[in-house]
Amino acid sequence: MFEHDDDISNDVTARIAASLKSPVRLDPAFDARVMARVAALPAHRPAGPLDRTWSWLRRPRSFAVSPLAGLAAAAGVAAIVFFAARAPAPRTSEAAVALDRTPVEFLLVAPRASSVMLVGDFNDWTRSATPLRTIAAGGLWSVTVPLAPGRYRYAFVVDGKRWEPDPSAPPAPDDEFGSPASVVTVGGGL
Amino acid sequence: MGIGDGMSEDADLVRRVLAGDAAAYGGLVAHYRDRLARYAMRMLGDRGDAEEAVQDAFLRAYRSLPRCDDPHRFGPWLFGILVNRCRTAYARRARRERVVVHDEPASLAAAVSPAAERLEWEAEIAWALERLDPLYREAFLLRHVEDLTYDEMAALTGAGVSALKMRVMRACDRLRALLEETDRV
Numbered sequence: 543m544f545e546h547d548d549d550i551s552n553d554v555t556a557r558i559a560a561s562l563k564s565p566v567r568l569d570p571a572f573d574a575r576v577m578a579r580v581a582a583l584p585a586h587r588p589a590g591p592l593d594r595t596w597s598w599l600r601r602p603r604s605f606a607v608s609p610l611a612g613l614a615a616a617a618g619v620a621a622i623v624f625f626a627a628r629a630p631a632p633r634t635s636e637a638a639v640a641l642d643r644t645p646v647e648f649l650l651v652a653p654r655a656s657s658v659m660l661v662g663d664f665n666d667w668t669r670s671a672t673p674l675r676t677i678a679a680g681g682l683w684s685v686t687v688p689l690a691p692g693r694y695r696y697a698f699v700v701d702g703k704r705w706e707p708d709p710s711a712p713p714a715p716d717d718e719f720g721s722p723a724s725v726v727t728v729g730g731g732l
Numbered sequence: 733m734g735i736g737d738g739m740s741e742d743a744d745l746v747r748r749v750l751a752g753d754a755a756a757y758g759g760l761v762a763h764y765r766d767r768l769a770r771y772a773m774r775m776l777g778d779r780g781d782a783e784e785a786v787q788d789a790f791l792r793a794y795r796s797l798p799r800c801d802d803p804h805r806f807g808p809w810l811f812g813i814l815v816n817r818c819r820t821a822y823a824r825r826a827r828r829e830r831v832v833v834h835d836e837p838a839s840l841a842a843a844v845s846p847a848a849e850r851l852e853w854e855a856e857i858a859w860a861l862e863r864l865d866p867l868y869r870e871a872f873l874l875r876h877v878e879d880l881t882y883d884e885m886a887a888l889t890g891a892g893v894s895a896l897k898m899r900v901m902r903a904c905d906r907l908r909a910l911l912e913e914t915d916r917v
Contacts, residue, residue, distance in 0.1 A: 554911065555904045559876040561857050565766055566773040568783055572765060576790050577758050586797060588751045667898040695898075703905055723898075 643688035644728050648696070650674065650708065653681030655700045660685055662696025662723075669699055689728045697723045735767065735807040735878065743803035750797055761790055764807065767878075768814050774873050775818045776825075777862050785821045789814040811878075812888045815870065822866050860910035864903055867891075871899035872907070 569575075648660050660672040664687060674683035683698075695714040698706045707713055707722035714723040742763070748756035768789060772782035793800075793810045800809050861869055874885045875896075882893045889896070 552904065552908075554908050555876065557853075558857055558860075558907055558911075561854055562774055562861070562873070562877045563770075564854075566770040566782070568765060568769045568786065572783065572787070573758060573761050576761050576787055577755075579787070579791055580754055580757050580794050583754075583791070583795060585752050585754045586750045661898070661901070663894050666894055667901055669901065703909070705902065705905065 643690050645686050646689050646726060646728060647684060647686045648674065648698075648708065649710070650683045650698050650700075650706070651681055652683055652698075652700055652706075655681060655683065657701055658683040659699040659702075660687070660696060661699055663694045664689055664696070669702075674698070689726075691728050693725060693727045695723045695725055735811045735880070735884075739804045739807065742806040746797065746800065746803035746806050749794070757794055760806065760810075764790075764810055768811070771811075771814060771873060771878060772818055774861065774877060775866075775869060776821055777858060781821055781825065785814065785817045789817045792817070808884065808888070815874075815888050819866070819870075856911060856914050857907075860907050863910055864906055868899050868903035868906065871896050872903035875900045 650658055652658055658674040659669050660674060661667045661669055665671040672685055672687060674685040676682065677684045696708070698708065700706055705722065708724035708726075711724035711726055714725045742760065745756045745759045749760075765786065768786045769782060772785045773779060776782050776785060789810065793806075793813050796813075800806055802809075861872075864872065870889065871885065871891075874880045874888065875882070880888070882896050885891075885896050886893050891899075
Protein backbone atom coordinates (compact mmCIF):
# COMPACT_ATOMS: atom_id res chain seq x y z
CA MET A 543 0.00 0.00 0.00
CA PHE A 544 2.84 2.37 0.75
CA GLU A 545 4.33 4.11 -2.25
CA HIS A 546 7.79 4.07 -0.65
CA ASP A 547 8.46 7.54 -1.97
CA ASP A 548 8.65 9.27 1.35
CA ASP A 549 9.64 8.92 4.93
CA ILE A 550 8.08 5.58 5.80
CA SER A 551 11.44 4.05 4.92
CA ASN A 552 12.80 5.92 7.91
CA ASP A 553 12.94 3.69 10.93
CA VAL A 554 11.62 6.31 13.34
CA THR A 555 8.65 7.14 11.14
CA ALA A 556 7.86 3.47 10.76
CA ARG A 557 7.97 2.97 14.53
CA ILE A 558 5.69 5.95 15.09
CA ALA A 559 3.23 4.71 12.48
CA ALA A 560 3.25 1.20 13.94
CA SER A 561 2.47 2.55 17.38
CA LEU A 562 -0.34 4.75 16.09
CA LYS A 563 -1.89 1.82 14.25
CA SER A 564 -2.73 0.08 17.48
CA PRO A 565 -6.52 -0.24 17.78
CA VAL A 566 -8.69 2.26 19.64
CA ARG A 567 -11.77 0.73 21.20
CA LEU A 568 -14.87 2.80 21.75
CA ASP A 569 -17.38 2.33 24.54
CA PRO A 570 -19.09 -1.06 23.95
CA ALA A 571 -22.46 0.72 23.95
CA PHE A 572 -21.37 2.97 21.09
CA ASP A 573 -23.15 1.02 18.35
CA ALA A 574 -26.38 0.90 20.33
CA ARG A 575 -26.25 4.64 20.92
CA VAL A 576 -25.69 5.41 17.25
CA MET A 577 -28.45 3.05 16.17
CA ALA A 578 -30.86 4.57 18.70
CA ARG A 579 -30.17 7.96 17.14
CA VAL A 580 -30.58 6.48 13.65
CA ALA A 581 -33.90 4.95 14.65
CA ALA A 582 -35.10 8.40 15.72
CA LEU A 583 -34.37 9.78 12.25
CA PRO A 584 -36.82 9.36 9.36
CA ALA A 585 -36.13 6.11 7.53
CA HIS A 586 -35.11 6.36 3.91
CA ARG A 587 -37.98 5.54 1.60
CA PRO A 588 -37.64 3.12 -1.28
CA ALA A 589 -37.03 4.92 -4.55
CA GLY A 590 -40.17 5.75 -6.53
CA PRO A 591 -40.55 5.60 -10.34
CA LEU A 592 -39.28 9.16 -10.77
CA ASP A 593 -36.21 8.47 -8.59
CA ARG A 594 -35.51 5.30 -10.53
CA THR A 595 -35.79 7.16 -13.86
CA TRP A 596 -33.40 9.85 -12.67
CA SER A 597 -31.02 7.24 -11.34
CA TRP A 598 -31.19 5.34 -14.65
CA LEU A 599 -30.42 8.51 -16.61
CA ARG A 600 -27.39 9.27 -14.44
CA ARG A 601 -25.95 5.76 -14.51
CA PRO A 602 -22.88 5.28 -16.72
CA ARG A 603 -23.42 2.62 -19.36
CA SER A 604 -21.83 1.07 -22.40
CA PHE A 605 -23.45 0.64 -25.81
CA ALA A 606 -23.24 -2.31 -28.16
CA VAL A 607 -22.79 -1.17 -31.77
CA SER A 608 -23.14 -3.31 -34.89
CA PRO A 609 -19.98 -3.69 -37.03
CA LEU A 610 -21.50 -1.64 -39.89
CA ALA A 611 -22.50 1.21 -37.58
CA GLY A 612 -19.05 1.03 -36.01
CA LEU A 613 -17.39 1.38 -39.41
CA ALA A 614 -19.58 4.35 -40.26
CA ALA A 615 -18.73 6.04 -36.96
CA ALA A 616 -15.02 5.36 -37.47
CA ALA A 617 -15.19 6.87 -40.97
CA GLY A 618 -16.89 9.97 -39.54
CA VAL A 619 -14.23 10.37 -36.85
CA ALA A 620 -11.46 9.86 -39.43
CA ALA A 621 -12.95 12.57 -41.64
CA ILE A 622 -13.09 15.02 -38.75
CA VAL A 623 -9.49 14.24 -37.78
CA PHE A 624 -8.36 14.61 -41.43
CA PHE A 625 -9.90 18.06 -41.85
CA ALA A 626 -8.77 19.20 -38.43
CA ALA A 627 -5.22 18.15 -39.26
CA ARG A 628 -5.26 20.26 -42.46
CA ALA A 629 -6.29 23.37 -40.58
CA PRO A 630 -3.38 25.49 -39.34
CA ALA A 631 -3.12 25.09 -35.59
CA PRO A 632 -0.56 25.97 -32.95
CA ARG A 633 1.71 22.99 -32.30
CA THR A 634 3.22 22.05 -29.03
CA SER A 635 6.15 19.70 -29.03
CA GLU A 636 8.49 18.64 -26.26
CA ALA A 637 11.13 20.89 -27.76
CA ALA A 638 8.74 23.82 -27.63
CA VAL A 639 7.89 23.03 -24.03
CA ALA A 640 11.59 22.83 -23.22
CA LEU A 641 12.19 26.17 -24.95
CA ASP A 642 9.41 27.60 -22.86
CA ARG A 643 11.31 26.85 -19.65
CA THR A 644 13.35 29.47 -17.93
CA PRO A 645 16.49 28.53 -16.00
CA VAL A 646 15.99 29.71 -12.43
CA GLU A 647 18.95 29.72 -10.06
CA PHE A 648 18.30 29.05 -6.39
CA LEU A 649 20.95 30.26 -3.96
CA LEU A 650 21.40 29.81 -0.25
CA VAL A 651 24.20 30.90 2.05
CA ALA A 652 24.74 28.12 4.57
CA PRO A 653 28.39 28.05 5.70
CA ARG A 654 27.99 25.22 8.18
CA ALA A 655 25.75 22.99 6.10
CA SER A 656 27.00 19.68 4.84
CA SER A 657 24.11 19.26 2.37
CA VAL A 658 21.33 21.41 0.98
CA MET A 659 18.36 20.13 -1.04
CA LEU A 660 15.76 22.07 -2.94
CA VAL A 661 12.18 20.88 -2.52
CA GLY A 662 9.11 22.43 -4.10
CA ASP A 663 6.03 22.13 -6.25
CA PHE A 664 8.26 21.48 -9.28
CA ASN A 665 9.76 18.27 -7.85
CA ASP A 666 6.80 17.10 -5.75
CA TRP A 667 8.71 18.04 -2.60
CA THR A 668 11.00 15.10 -3.15
CA ARG A 669 13.97 15.63 -0.91
CA SER A 670 16.53 13.74 -2.98
CA ALA A 671 15.59 15.16 -6.38
CA THR A 672 17.40 18.50 -6.49
CA PRO A 673 20.61 18.83 -4.47
CA LEU A 674 22.46 22.15 -4.38
CA ARG A 675 26.24 22.32 -4.70
CA THR A 676 28.69 24.78 -3.24
CA ILE A 677 29.87 27.31 -5.78
CA ALA A 678 32.03 29.58 -3.67
CA ALA A 679 33.88 29.74 -0.41
CA GLY A 680 31.76 30.86 2.49
CA GLY A 681 29.07 28.28 1.95
CA LEU A 682 27.21 29.62 -1.08
CA TRP A 683 25.03 26.82 -2.41
CA SER A 684 23.41 26.85 -5.81
CA VAL A 685 21.27 24.88 -8.22
CA THR A 686 19.61 25.91 -11.47
CA VAL A 687 16.25 24.43 -12.40
CA PRO A 688 14.45 24.98 -15.72
CA LEU A 689 10.90 26.02 -14.89
CA ALA A 690 7.85 26.56 -17.08
CA PRO A 691 5.92 29.77 -16.49
CA GLY A 692 3.98 29.63 -13.25
CA ARG A 693 4.07 30.17 -9.53
CA TYR A 694 5.97 27.68 -7.39
CA ARG A 695 6.37 27.19 -3.65
CA TYR A 696 9.68 25.87 -2.43
CA ALA A 697 12.06 25.58 0.50
CA PHE A 698 15.55 24.35 1.29
CA VAL A 699 16.26 21.29 3.41
CA VAL A 700 19.57 21.76 5.17
CA ASP A 701 21.50 18.74 6.44
CA GLY A 702 18.58 16.50 5.69
CA LYS A 703 16.22 17.84 8.29
CA ARG A 704 16.14 21.60 8.78
CA TRP A 705 13.62 23.42 6.57
CA GLU A 706 14.50 26.94 5.58
CA PRO A 707 12.69 29.42 3.38
CA ASP A 708 14.64 31.41 0.80
CA PRO A 709 15.62 34.63 2.59
CA SER A 710 15.68 36.47 -0.73
CA ALA A 711 12.19 35.47 -1.87
CA PRO A 712 8.66 36.32 -0.76
CA PRO A 713 7.16 33.90 1.76
CA ALA A 714 4.46 31.45 0.73
CA PRO A 715 1.08 32.03 2.36
CA ASP A 716 0.81 30.22 5.66
CA ASP A 717 -2.69 28.99 5.00
CA GLU A 718 -1.33 26.30 2.72
CA PHE A 719 1.59 24.94 4.66
CA GLY A 720 1.62 26.56 8.07
CA SER A 721 5.41 26.92 8.17
CA PRO A 722 8.06 28.73 6.17
CA ALA A 723 8.26 28.26 2.43
CA SER A 724 8.98 30.71 -0.34
CA VAL A 725 7.42 31.59 -3.65
CA VAL A 726 8.99 32.08 -7.05
CA THR A 727 7.02 33.28 -10.05
CA VAL A 728 8.35 32.49 -13.50
CA GLY A 729 7.00 34.80 -16.20
CA GLY A 730 5.75 33.49 -19.50
CA GLY A 731 5.52 36.69 -21.49
CA LEU A 732 1.75 36.72 -21.02
CA MET B 733 -7.74 1.43 -1.48
CA GLY B 734 -6.98 1.88 2.16
CA ILE B 735 -10.58 2.25 3.21
CA GLY B 736 -13.45 0.11 2.08
CA ASP B 737 -12.53 -3.54 2.43
CA GLY B 738 -15.66 -5.58 1.87
CA MET B 739 -17.05 -3.11 -0.61
CA SER B 740 -19.68 -5.43 -2.03
CA GLU B 741 -21.09 -6.08 1.44
CA ASP B 742 -21.12 -2.34 2.01
CA ALA B 743 -22.99 -1.75 -1.23
CA ASP B 744 -25.60 -4.33 -0.26
CA LEU B 745 -26.08 -2.75 3.17
CA VAL B 746 -26.31 0.75 1.68
CA ARG B 747 -29.01 -0.39 -0.74
CA ARG B 748 -30.97 -2.00 2.08
CA VAL B 749 -30.79 1.17 4.18
CA LEU B 750 -31.90 3.27 1.23
CA ALA B 751 -34.79 0.89 0.70
CA GLY B 752 -36.02 1.68 4.22
CA ASP B 753 -34.22 -0.97 6.32
CA ALA B 754 -32.61 1.35 8.91
CA ALA B 755 -31.38 -1.60 10.98
CA ALA B 756 -29.03 -2.58 8.15
CA TYR B 757 -27.05 0.53 8.98
CA GLY B 758 -25.84 -1.30 12.09
CA GLY B 759 -23.69 -3.48 9.82
CA LEU B 760 -21.95 -0.43 8.42
CA VAL B 761 -21.45 1.03 11.90
CA ALA B 762 -19.90 -2.22 13.12
CA HIS B 763 -17.66 -2.48 10.06
CA TYR B 764 -16.20 1.03 10.20
CA ARG B 765 -16.41 1.96 13.89
CA ASP B 766 -12.91 0.90 14.93
CA ARG B 767 -11.19 2.38 11.90
CA LEU B 768 -12.91 5.72 12.37
CA ALA B 769 -12.31 5.70 16.11
CA ARG B 770 -8.59 5.24 15.61
CA TYR B 771 -8.30 8.15 13.20
CA ALA B 772 -10.45 10.47 15.34
CA MET B 773 -8.58 9.55 18.51
CA ARG B 774 -5.17 10.16 16.92
CA MET B 775 -6.38 13.37 15.34
CA LEU B 776 -8.17 14.88 18.33
CA GLY B 777 -6.22 13.31 21.18
CA ASP B 778 -9.27 13.04 23.40
CA ARG B 779 -11.50 10.01 23.72
CA GLY B 780 -14.70 11.96 24.35
CA ASP B 781 -14.14 14.29 21.40
CA ALA B 782 -13.20 11.35 19.19
CA GLU B 783 -16.32 9.41 20.10
CA GLU B 784 -18.50 12.44 19.43
CA ALA B 785 -16.85 13.03 16.04
CA VAL B 786 -17.31 9.39 15.00
CA GLN B 787 -20.94 9.36 16.11
CA ASP B 788 -21.56 12.61 14.28
CA ALA B 789 -19.94 11.23 11.13
CA PHE B 790 -22.15 8.12 11.21
CA LEU B 791 -25.32 10.17 11.70
CA ARG B 792 -24.45 12.64 8.97
CA ALA B 793 -23.61 9.78 6.62
CA TYR B 794 -26.97 8.16 7.38
CA ARG B 795 -28.89 11.35 6.67
CA SER B 796 -26.93 12.02 3.47
CA LEU B 797 -26.85 8.44 2.23
CA PRO B 798 -28.86 9.18 -0.94
CA ARG B 799 -26.00 11.48 -1.92
CA CYS B 800 -23.45 8.65 -1.77
CA ASP B 801 -23.20 8.21 -5.53
CA ASP B 802 -21.46 4.86 -5.49
CA PRO B 803 -22.51 2.44 -2.72
CA HIS B 804 -19.31 0.48 -3.32
CA ARG B 805 -17.39 3.59 -2.25
CA PHE B 806 -19.28 4.05 1.01
CA GLY B 807 -16.08 3.60 3.08
CA PRO B 808 -14.05 6.40 1.50
CA TRP B 809 -17.13 8.62 1.42
CA LEU B 810 -17.76 8.05 5.13
CA PHE B 811 -14.10 8.63 5.94
CA GLY B 812 -14.23 11.96 4.13
CA ILE B 813 -17.13 13.00 6.36
CA LEU B 814 -15.10 12.05 9.44
CA VAL B 815 -12.06 14.02 8.29
CA ASN B 816 -14.27 17.09 8.03
CA ARG B 817 -15.91 16.43 11.40
CA CYS B 818 -12.47 16.20 13.02
CA ARG B 819 -11.42 19.47 11.44
CA THR B 820 -14.56 21.13 12.75
CA ALA B 821 -14.16 19.58 16.20
CA TYR B 822 -10.55 20.72 16.38
CA ALA B 823 -11.39 24.27 15.32
CA ARG B 824 -14.26 24.43 17.80
CA ARG B 825 -12.09 23.20 20.62
CA ALA B 826 -9.32 25.62 19.72
CA ARG B 827 -11.80 28.48 19.98
CA ARG B 828 -13.27 27.18 23.22
CA GLU B 829 -10.04 26.66 25.05
CA ARG B 830 -6.38 26.32 24.46
CA VAL B 831 -5.52 22.76 23.69
CA VAL B 832 -3.94 21.21 26.71
CA VAL B 833 -0.37 20.47 25.79
CA HIS B 834 1.91 18.87 28.31
CA ASP B 835 5.10 20.77 28.79
CA GLU B 836 7.02 17.55 28.81
CA PRO B 837 6.29 14.03 27.71
CA ALA B 838 4.34 12.37 30.44
CA SER B 839 6.88 9.77 31.29
CA LEU B 840 10.43 10.94 31.31
CA ALA B 841 10.74 9.32 34.71
CA ALA B 842 12.57 6.03 34.81
CA ALA B 843 10.62 3.13 33.43
CA VAL B 844 12.13 -0.28 33.25
CA SER B 845 9.69 -2.97 32.23
CA PRO B 846 8.95 -3.57 28.52
CA ALA B 847 5.28 -2.72 29.09
CA ALA B 848 6.22 0.53 30.78
CA GLU B 849 8.66 1.27 27.96
CA ARG B 850 5.91 0.76 25.44
CA LEU B 851 3.51 2.99 27.34
CA GLU B 852 6.19 5.62 27.65
CA TRP B 853 6.85 5.51 23.90
CA GLU B 854 3.11 5.77 23.16
CA ALA B 855 2.77 8.72 25.52
CA GLU B 856 5.67 10.48 23.86
CA ILE B 857 4.20 9.91 20.41
CA ALA B 858 0.84 11.28 21.56
CA TRP B 859 2.64 14.26 23.03
CA ALA B 860 4.54 14.90 19.80
CA LEU B 861 1.47 14.34 17.63
CA GLU B 862 -0.48 16.88 19.64
CA ARG B 863 2.16 19.47 18.93
CA LEU B 864 1.95 19.08 15.17
CA ASP B 865 0.06 21.59 13.08
CA PRO B 866 -3.38 19.99 12.52
CA LEU B 867 -2.89 19.93 8.74
CA TYR B 868 0.41 18.08 9.16
CA ARG B 869 -1.13 15.69 11.67
CA GLU B 870 -4.03 14.98 9.34
CA ALA B 871 -1.70 14.31 6.40
CA PHE B 872 0.62 12.11 8.47
CA LEU B 873 -2.23 10.01 9.85
CA LEU B 874 -3.92 9.54 6.48
CA ARG B 875 -0.66 8.56 4.82
CA HIS B 876 1.18 6.50 7.38
CA VAL B 877 -1.51 5.22 9.72
CA GLU B 878 -4.48 4.83 7.37
CA ASP B 879 -2.20 3.85 4.46
CA LEU B 880 -3.97 5.99 1.89
CA THR B 881 -2.32 6.90 -1.38
CA TYR B 882 -1.75 10.57 -2.10
CA ASP B 883 -4.51 10.53 -4.70
CA GLU B 884 -6.93 9.15 -2.12
CA MET B 885 -5.80 11.77 0.37
CA ALA B 886 -6.31 14.51 -2.19
CA ALA B 887 -9.84 13.29 -2.85
CA LEU B 888 -10.61 13.31 0.88
CA THR B 889 -9.02 16.58 1.88
CA GLY B 890 -9.34 18.73 -1.21
CA ALA B 891 -5.62 19.57 -1.03
CA GLY B 892 -3.23 18.99 -3.92
CA VAL B 893 -0.92 15.98 -4.01
CA SER B 894 2.14 18.20 -3.95
CA ALA B 895 0.96 20.07 -0.86
CA LEU B 896 0.08 16.78 0.85
CA LYS B 897 3.52 15.33 0.18
CA MET B 898 5.05 18.42 1.66
CA ARG B 899 2.84 18.23 4.76
CA VAL B 900 3.71 14.57 5.30
CA MET B 901 7.41 15.23 4.91
CA ARG B 902 7.33 18.10 7.35
CA ALA B 903 5.21 16.12 9.78
CA CYS B 904 7.84 13.36 9.76
CA ASP B 905 10.63 15.87 10.33
CA ARG B 906 8.77 17.59 13.14
CA LEU B 907 7.85 14.33 14.85
CA ARG B 908 11.44 13.16 14.72
CA ALA B 909 12.67 16.48 16.10
CA LEU B 910 10.15 16.41 18.94
CA LEU B 911 11.00 12.85 19.84
CA GLU B 912 14.68 13.65 19.73
CA GLU B 913 13.96 16.16 22.48
CA THR B 914 12.93 13.22 24.59
CA ASP B 915 16.12 11.32 23.71
CA ARG B 916 14.13 8.41 22.40
CA VAL B 917 15.37 8.35 18.84
